[in-house]
Amino acid sequence: MLRRFDVHKVTSVAEALDLRQRFGADAAIYAGGTELLLAMKMGVARWPNLIDVKPIASLADISATRDTLRIGATATHWDIERNTEVRRVLPALAQLEANVANVRVRAAGTLAGNLAFGEPHADPPSLLVALGARVLLEGKVGSRSLPVAEFITGMYETALAADEIILAIEIPLPARDVRVAYVKFQILERPSVGVAAVATVRDGRFVGSPGVVVGAVDEMPRRVSTSQFAGADAHDVGTREAIAEAAGAAVEPTADLAGDVEYKRHLVGVFAQRALASLVATAA
Amino acid sequence: MGRREIHLRLNGGDRRVEVDDQTLLIELVRSLGLVGTKLSCDTQVCGACTMLLDSRPVSSCTTLAIEADGKPVETIEGLADGAKLHPLQEAFIERFAFQCGYCTPGMIVSAKALLEAHPQPDVAKVRHWMEGNICRCTGYQTIVDAVLDAADKMRSAR
Numbered sequence A: 001m002l003r004r005f006d007v008h009k010v011t012s013v014a015e016a017l018d019l020r021q022r023f024g025a026d027a028a029i030y031a032g033g034t035e036l037l038l039a040m041k042m043g044v045a046r047w048p049n050l051i052d053v054k055p056i057a058s059l060a061d062i063s064a065t066r067d068t069l070r071i072g073a074t075a076t077h078w079d080i081e082r083n084t085e086v087r088r089v090l091p092a093l094a095q096l097e098a099n100v101a102n103v104r105v106r107a108a109g110t111l112a113g114n115l116a117f118g119e120p121h122a123d124p125p126s127l128l129v130a131l132g133a134r135v136l137l138e139g140k141v142g143s144r145s146l147p148v149a150e151f152i153t154g155m156y157e158t159a160l161a162a163d164e165i166i167l168a169i170e171i172p173l174p175a176r177d178v179r180v181a182y183v184k185f186q187i188l189e190r191p192s193v194g195v196a197a198v199a200t201v202r203d204g205r206f207v208g209s210p211g212v213v214v215g216a217v218d219e220m221p222r223r224v225s226t227s228q229f230a231g232a233d234a235h236d237v238g239t240r241e242a243i244a245e246a247a248g249a250a251v252e253p254t255a256d257l258a259g260d261v262e263y264k265r266h267l268v269g270v271f272a273q274r275a276l277a278s279l280v281a282t283a284a
Numbered sequence B: 001m002g003r004r005e006i007h008l009r010l011n012g013g014d015r016r017v018e019v020d021d022q023t024l025l026i027e028l029v030r031s032l033g034l035v036g037t038k039l040s041c042d043t044q045v046c047g048a049c050t051m052l053l054d055s056r057p058v059s060s061c062t063t064l065a066i067e068a069d070g071k072p073v074e075t076i077e078g079l080a081d082g083a084k085l086h087p088l089q090e091a092f093i094e095r096f097a098f099q100c101g102y103c104t105p106g107m108i109v110s111a112k113a114l115l116e117a118h119p120q121p122d123v124a125k126v127r128h129w130m131e132g133n134i135c136r137c138t139g140y141q142t143i144v145d146a147v148l149d150a151a152d153k154m155r156s157a158r
């Protein structure tokens, strides 16, 4: 049962922005509703107006150029996981998406909604941060683009302004020899820990330092400082253990039903090692 | 806005109904007497309320009825052809894939979407697709067996 509200279906971004301005704090953007309607059912959120952006045709596009993958704001996890372009240019993202939530939430929920809700127990943010993805925003005064790392500002908090909407997520495509891995551990509905790793391995060594980002355990994704591992032997177990330890030190885990702080920090280490191992295994 | 008429295409039918914007799909369908679909967790976790909306499985407990405007909706009542059960329903009976039966409508509807997308799934595919449908009776093995049986039957019937 939901309390009374009005849904406003808009067919253009301009119309959405008009309503955003007109209703202010009395309206929320509504996409798949998988978070929004739950929060409203539980009574933790109450909006008299929902602005349904799904009818805006231009927001559904998923397209890739030579160096960028662009995912429109109303593309669902289901759309992304099946999209042939995504599978071709960024298979790690397609795989991540295929393992978000369950099939029903994937069928309705969008990637933009996932980011905008700022729920810490999420999969895409860590991989998107590791890849340097950006969120494209449109507001009354103009457009801007923010790195995902700056868009998510805390637990259920983002930099989205009250008059803005997300248009798309833009992901710079990794160069040919860059390997990308995302691994997660989950006992409940949402991930307990997720680790994204992005690196180039040549002749058994990291070219530059590997990118490692830990998600889901902390209030927001945390980038692990890995500069000391630039050029390190990627196959060396000692290197991987040291990176795993750095990963554990980079997070301040939140204790919850999925485990206490110490346990989660342990998981971070284990899954950082697995992410690196799978990345090295696929490297030439 | 507020209250509107939608074009409801439920299990092959075609009618116009008036709903409030906040009406949930499960509330609408059950109010029309189709009570096969069950409400359980109310949080999209358990799968008991699964319906197909435009061929995709959705949690009807957290889907607004207005989303169904003009799009085909399928529920468990839409599977049998008169007295003839759907191969999935037959396989669930043959394999004893339920005890209390509360999760079964959602299971079968979810499996129908699976077999439409992947007519020849392997065990891993079935388990992955069905992992969002929770059963507290069977231990799942008989459900997986039933889905695989139905896939075989539907293939040879083709």
Ligand SMILES: Cc1cc2nc3c(=O)[nH]c(=O)nc-3n(C[C@H](O)[C@H](O)[C@H](O)COP(=O)(O)OP(=O)(O)OC[C@H]3O[C@@H](n4cnc5c(N)ncnc54)[C@H](O)[C@@H]3O)c2cc1C
Residues within 6 Å of the ligand: A028, A029, A030, A031, A032, A033, A034, A035, A036, A037, A038, A053, A073, A074, A099, A100, A101, A102, A105, A108, A109, A110, A111, A112, A113, A114, A115, A116, A117, A121, A122, A123, A124, A160, A164, A165, A166, A167, A189, A190, A191, B043, B044, B045
């Ligand atoms: C049972 C369950 C399990 C889940 N498991 C996982 C999991 O394993 N991993 C994971 O990563 N996630 C998980 N999720 C989260 C899921 O990914 C999100 O619920 C979904 O992606 C949200 O998208 P939506 O379109 O439904 O958003 P909505 O519910 O429609 O909106 C969510 C928020 O985003 C805002 N919003 C939406 N679109 C825009 C836009 N274009 N511009 C500005 N603001 C916007 C809304 O105003 C709202 O604040 C789970 C959710 C559920 C319910």
